[in-house]
Amino acid sequence: MKKPSPSWELYERLIARMISDQLSTDYCVTPNARISGRISGRKRQVDVLIDARHNTDNTRRIIVDAKKRLRRIDVTHVEAFRGLMEDVGATHGYLVSPAGYTKAAERRAQDEVSIRILPLDRLDEFDPSTWPKCANATCHSGRVFWDGYPEIELTLQSFSGNEHRRIPFVHYVGKCDRCGLFHVKCLSCGDLISLPEDKDDDYGHRCRCNLPWFWLASIEEDENGCRSAELHAVLGIGSIMTVDRRGL
Numbered sequence: 001m002k003k004p005s006p007s008w009e010l011y012e013r014l015i016a017r018m019i020s021d022q023l024s025t026d027y028c029v030t031p032n033a034r035i036s037g038r039i040s041g042r043k044r045q046v047d048v049l050i051d052a053r054h055n056t057d058n059t060r061r062i063i064v065d066a067k068k069r070l071r072r073i074d075v076t077h078v079e080a081f082r083g084l085m086e087d088v089g090a091t092h093g094y095l096v097s098p099a100g101y102t103k104a105a106e107r108r109a110q111d112e113v114s115i116r117i118l119p120l121d122r123l124d125e126f127d128p129s130t131w132p133k134c135a136n137a138t139c140h141s142g143r144v145f146w147d148g149y150p151e152i153e154l155t156l157q158s159f160s161g162n163e164h165r166r167i168p169f170v171h172y173v174g175k176c177d178r179c180g181l182f183h184v185k186c187l188s189c190g191d192l193i194s195l196p197e198d199k200d201d202d203y204g205h206r207c208r209c210n211l212p213w214f215w216l217a218s219i220e221e222d223e224n225g226c227r228s229a230e231l232h233a234v235l236g237i238g239s240i241m242t243v244d245r246r247g248l
């Protein structure tokens with residue numbers, strides 16, 4: 001009998017999870033992103049995309065490619081990856097491999113590409129089947145990848161007006177690992193809300209807590225014409241916090 005091949009999709013998700021857990025909250029992580037190539041004009045699949053979280057700013061973009069093979073990375077992989085980086089406007093790239101790399105690959109990587117080794121046995125303790133199912137009815141077996149944990153404070157004033165009490169409300173924000181749909185989970189009431197970014201008649205979503213803020217997704221464009229889907233927490237008039245993004 002043939003040995004079952006490793007689940008490369010799981011390997012990609014493990015890398016996304018590890019990066020998201022270690023990264024500064026100024027950045028957001030998108031697994032399985034689809035980005036318009038500036039040069040090719042085609043949609044390019046990116047295993048893990050890292051962008052600025054809070055602003056429509058794609059100038060600090062980093063991409064990660066999981067090498068789905070049991071042989072070492074060689075120079076041709078590095079060259080193809082550098083082409084992808086250029087096409088999607090990434091300033092830095094990580095190639096992750098379970099099997100190492102050749103000397104020529106290391107030389108071709110130069111300063112723009114970092115090569116990392118992540119052994120396949122790290123998959124043993126990794127189980128994304130516990131992640132929530134995507135709420136999109138047409139999405140096939142997508143799971144929600146949480147990559148941000150925004151806290152919103154509600155300030156309560158006493159009747160005398162002298163005392164303030166601050167109550168923190170914690171949320172998870174993230175996106176589906178297949179269709180990219182944004183999701184928000186409120187830890188106070190447990191509601192799981194999904195938010196499409198491309199509906200013009202969408203005026204926002206609130207959880208059961210019914211507090212004075214709501215969530216809204218939209219599509220934004222930077223000055224170079226680079227588009228992204230963005231998830232916002234609307235806290236009041238003129239007070240909008242961008243809590244997650246996904247390059248398009």
Ligand SMILES: [Zn+2]
Binds near residue numbers: 136176
């Ligand atoms: Zn989905």
Ligand SMILES: [Zn+2]
Binds near residue numbers: 186188190191207209
């Ligand atoms: Zn709630």
